[in-house]
Amino acid sequence: MKKKSFYSFFAVFLAAMLMLAGCFGGKEETAKPADGDSGKKTEETKGPKVLKLNNTEEPGALHPGLAQGTHDSWILEGTFxxxxxxxxEGKIVEGMAEKWETSExxxxxxxxxxxxxxxxxxxxVTAEDFEYAWKFVLNPKNASTYAYQLYYLKGGTEFNSFKLTKSKDSKKLAEQDKKLKxxxxxxxxxxxxxxxxxxxxASSTPYFLDLTSFYTYYPISKKVQEATPKWYTEASTFVSNGPFKLTEWxxxxxxxIEKNENYYDKDNIKLDAVTFAVIDKETTAYQMYQNGELDMVYPIPQDVLPTLKDNKEFHNGPDLSTYYFNLNNKVKPFNNAKVRKALAMAIDRKTIVENVAQGGQQPAYSIVPPGIPEGDNGDYQENGGDLFSENVDEAKKLLTEGLKEEGLSKMPKFSIVYNTNEAHKKIAEAIQEMWRKNLDINVTLENVEFQVKIDREHAGDxxxxxxxWIGDxxxxxxxxxxxxSDGPYNDAKWSNKEYDQYIKVAKxxxxxxxxxxxxxxxxKILMDEMPVLPIxxxxxxxxxxxxxxxxxxxxNRYPQYIYADIEN
Incomplete structure (x- = not known):
């Protein structure tokens, strides 16, 4: 009798303590299963599955027609x-469209x-939403920097290239609107x-189907865009059609972003939500990962990479992208091809990838990366091979000749602009030292936010x-x-008619x-002229x-979380 009474009292006491713990919060503990219990959690005790990620910058525009960087697209790819x-596996499959046909x-x-x-x-979601979204991108009034991706459409170039008048005359503006229509x-x-x-x-495009999976080709709600033009700037007005919807910003x-219950494939979406912490410092993000505050981190601090090779949590996927430096070809002496090539030839890329980047990268002696098939004829980059080489003696000779042609006896002061990122800083510092040592020139470094960098590049500042660049x-x-010439992402401000003609043929x-x-x-023309420096x-x-x-x-995408799951 006494034994039974004691355990009854203890059970009541324990229950009361658990209730109090629930009231005052604290870390949730999972009770051990009683004898005969399988130990499996019920759906009620599992809790929501929330994946915690980091976004390296504040999004510039979470609008498919206005976005222009991975700080935008990584979120758009989950919401649209x-x-x-x-x-x-990289195969193109049905999305909003269940089938399609093409003419001969x-x-x-x-x-x-x-x-x-x-x-x-x-x-x-209607076909009109797609038509409206694509024409929104092409409308010159919206100043979409990715509008050129829709030049493949008949009439797309002509519509987007229309020069808007700055007149305030209502009659002229009405005439302009008529012409635009x-x-x-x-x-x-x-x-x-x-x-x-x-x-x-406008012409047959072998890769057009691939383009339809790219974010500039996503639809937007015509109804929402016309009623709330700035819908994409706040979570409260955000409307999308993908696996997730933006609920907090x-x-x-x-x-x-939380699971979109209106998504047609919602049963295959295992996550309840994904959070993105806006963190521009890689070391901070990695520390948060180690502390369990993040479930995944990309990119990883470069000094950490060598320690992770045997770590089960480390992954290294392929990437259709090139790291390079823009040279402003409109600014003297970078208008001189010999000066540009001298700078390219005085960089030790092997040292950078092995001792600075340390992520298994491949030194670049061309601009197009490996991973693109050349029809049935192997890999495009491998077939093209190296289009220049490093040579310090030749670099010194070219620099002297180029500066003399520009009426200069020595290299003027200049700076390298890079966006806030420890890896970019270390690479810039390495190249700064190589140029000092190999060419006896002094370079300063300038750190700015990513969006500021983009804006200054477009402005030529x-x-x-x-x-x-990640391949679209x-x-x-x-x-x-x-x-x-005049390409919207030609931040180098370079122009070559022969180059333009070859691109026209290829398109x-x-x-x-x-x-x-x-x-x-x-x-080959690009690398002979060297308006940009592949690293x-x-x-x-x-x-x-x-x-x-x-x-x-x-x-050609960031690691994808759409069909991710969290095992409890």
Whole structure:
């Protein structure tokens, strides 16, 4: 009797203590299973699955038509979806579109949308939303820097290239709007009905289907855009059509996206939410990872990389991207090709990748990275080979000649602009020392926020800047058309008519051999002129907690979390 009474009292006391612990918070503990209990948690005790990631910068624009960097696209790729999407193996599969057909000449594509697809606010996603979104990008009034990605559409170039007047005359503005509408109506994208989108290209484009999975081709809600033009700047007004929806945005601090119950494939989305801590310091992010505050970190501090090679949480995926320096070709003496080439030839890339970057990167002696097939003829980059070499003696000779041609006896002072990132700083410092030692020139370093760097590059307000480019699609053209004259991402401000012509041939031809030959010739011109300095071809080294599954790394995307899961 006494024994039974004691245990009854203890059970009541324990229950009371547990209730109090719940009231006052603290770390949640999981009770050990009683005899005969399987120990399995019920759905009620598991709690939500929240994946914790880091975003290296505050997003510049979470709008598919205005975004222009990975600090935007990593979140957009989880909150939006295009006509197609990519599998972990890189295969292009059905997204918002359930099927499509193309004409024999490759100029007309007809996409049929799925039944029942919805925006996160419950409205139906229609073919008109795609038409509206693509024309939004091309409309010169919206100043989309990625508008050129839609030049493949018939009439796209003409619409976007229309020069807007600065006149305040209402009559002239009305005439301008009329002309814009005429050009817009000629663009090759048309909603035939709510579920059918017809696309007409300016010329056959072998990689067009790949482009439809890229974020500039995502839809936006016409209804939302017209009612709330700044919908994309706050979580409270954000509307998307992807696996997740934006529910919280503490600017310059963090973002949270939650599972979108209106997404057609929601049953295959295992996470309840993903949080993004805005952290520009790699060491801080890695410390948070070690403390359990983050589940995955990319990029990793360079001095940590050598210690992780045998770590089960370390992964190193492929990356279709190049690390390079822009040279402002409009600023003396960087307008001189000999000076530019001297700077390129005086950089020891092997030392940088082995002792500074330390992520398995490959020294770059061309601009297009490996990983792009040249039809059935192997890898494009391997076929092209090295297009220049390092040679300090030749670099000194070229620098002397180039400076003399510009009426200079020595190199003037200049700076390297790089965005806040410890890795970029260390690489800039290494190159600064190489140029001092090999060419006897002094360089200063200037650190700015990422968006500031982008804005200054577009404005030409720099001398040398750190840059990187991830291929938007798997074709050499995603790199090669960056430096066409007047190209929106030609931050080097370089122009070469012969180069432009080869790019034109490669864009218009459907013959693989002709296209690849033209791009190889164009790339040789680029490296002979050296308007940019290739440093290395990226890899994607990251750490991921062992209980997180389902991550995959497409060759031209950040590591993908969409189908990730967390094992409790």
């Amino acid at each position: 979806e295009g006509l197609t999407k990519k599998t972990p 000449d490759g100029l007309t594509w007809t996409f049929h949308l799925r039944d029942g697809i919805k925006w996160s606010n419950g409205d139906p 005429e050009l817009e109506d000629k663009v090759g994208v048309k909603a035939k009905d709510e579920k059918t989108l017809e696309v007409t290209l 503490k600017h310059k601090e963090s973002l949270k 720099y001398q040398i800047s750190r840059a990187g 699609y798997v074709d050499p053209m995603t790199f090669m058309d960056l430096w066409v 218009e031809s459907m013959d693989t051999a002709t296209r690849m030959d033209a791009m190889h010739k164009a790339e 290395y071809f990226y890899t994607k080294p990251y750490v991921l907690k062992e209980n997180v599954t389902g991550f995959f790394t497409p060759i």
